[in-house]
Amino acid sequence: MRIRAAIAVPAVSAAVAGLLLTAPQSQAAAGPDRTARCAEKALTVRAKAVPGHPAVLRVRVTNHGTRACVVDRVPTVTFGDLDGAALPVPEGGTGTYRLAVRGTAYADVRTIKDPRDPEARRVDAVTVAASAAHWGRSFTAAQLGTGRRVLVWEPVTTWWQRSAAAADRAIGLS
Numbered sequence: 001m002r003i004r005a006a007i008a009v010p011a012v013s014a015a016v017a018g019l020l021l022t023a024p025q026s027q028a029a030a031g032p033d034r035t036a037r038c039a040e041k042a043l044t045v046r047a048k049a050v051p052g053h054p055a056v057l058r059v060r061v062t063n064h065g066t067r068a069c070v071v072d073r074v075p076t077v078t079f080g081d082l083d084g085a086a087l088p089v090p091e092g093g094t095g096t097y098r099l100a101v102r103g104t105a106y107a108d109v110r111t112i113k114d115p116r117d118p119e120a121r122r123v124d125a126v127t128v129a130a131s132a133a134h135w136g137r138s139f140t141a142a143q144l145g146t147g148r149r150v151l152v153w154e155p156v157t158t159w160w161q162r163s164a165a166a167a168d169r170a171i172g173l174s
Contacts, residue, residue, distance in 0.1 A: 035068055035069060035070050035096075035098055036067065036069050036070070037069060037070055037071070037096075037131065037133075038063060038065065038069035038070060038071050038099060038130060038131065039065065039069070040129075040130075040131075040134040040135065042063060042064055042065030042069065043061050043062065043063060043064065043065075043071070043099075043130050043134075044061070044062045044064060045059070045060070045061050045128050045129070045130060045136065045137045046059070046060050046061075046062075047059045047060075047109075047126065047128050047137075047139045047143075047144060048143075048144060048145055049144050049145040049146050050108070050168070050173065053173060054115075054145070054146050054147070055110060055111050055112050055113075055115055055146075055151065056108055056109065056110050056111070056171060056173065057077075057108065057109040057111065057126065057144060057146075058106065058107075058108055058109075058164055058167065058168075059075055059077070059106065059107045059108070059109060059128050059157075060104055060105065060106045060107075060164070061075070061099070061104065061105050061130040061160070062099075062102070062103070062104040063099035063100065063101060063102065063103050063104075064102070065101065066101065067101060068098060068099060068100050068101055068103070069098075069099055070096035070097060070098050070099065071096065071097050071099060071105070071130035071131045071160070072095075072096060072097070072130065072131040072132055073088075073094065073095040073096055073097050073159050073160060074088040074107070074157060074158075074159050074160070075107050075109075075128055075129065075130060075157055075160065076128070076129040076130075076131065076132045076134075076136065077109050077126060077127070077128050077129075077155065077157050078126070078127045078136075079111070079121070079123045079125075079126055079127075079150065079152045079155065080123025080124055080125055080126070080150075080152075081123070082121055082123060082152060085155075086109050086110075086111075086155035086156055086157040087154075087155070087156050087157070088156070088157060088158075088159060089156045089157065089158055089159075089170065089171070090159075097159070097160040105160035105161065105162070106160065106161050106162070106163060106164045106166065106167040107157055107158045107159065107160050107161060107167050108157070108158050108167040108168060108170065108171035108173070109126075109128075109155060109156070109157045109158075109171075110155060110156050110157075110171055111126075111146075111150055111151060111152050111153075111155050112151045112152055112153045112154070112155070113153070113154065115151050117151075117153050119153050120151045120152065120153045121151070121152045121153060122149040122150070122151060122152070123141075123149060123150050123152055124140060124141060124149065124150075125138045125139060125140050125141065125150070126138070126139050126141075126144060126150055127139075156171075158170035158171050
């Protein structure tokens with residue numbers, strides 16, 4: 001009797017595993033959404049100073065790929081040769097943000113709270129990436145519309161938002 005049980009259990013397990021591996025995905029057990037990370041080449045990243053607010057940059061990312069994908073919940077924004085990146089507002093920026101095919105997400109970056117601050121640093125360019133694993137795209141101060149330099153001191157960035165207006169509200173512009 002023990003011999004049969006020892007043979008039958010592995011045989012049944014192997015048969016069940018075989019059925020699960022060969023079943024079409026539509027019949028497989030549903031699990032959590034496993035949307036793939038966005039390939040950097042499938043994304044277009046843009047940045048520009050918000051009109052009337054040169055210390056606030058509006059960033060957007062668009063998915064030009066053929067599938068929905070995810071980026072980090074918060075863009076990675078670095079400033080010239082300075083150490084560090086803009087901090088997320090609100091805190092707790094870990095996680096992902098899903099971008100539909102042709103979908104666009106927006107974030108605002110406040111580079112400095114008070115442009116007259118004597119602690120302000122000045123940089124020639126800002127680099128924005130949709131995910132920390134991406135190289136990102138660099139924008140000169142002239143491309144951003146901030147003048148010859150970008151003033152930086154304790155920069156913050158919003159999480160990705162569905163609209164530019166939502167990003168403006170999240171940073172406190174409206």
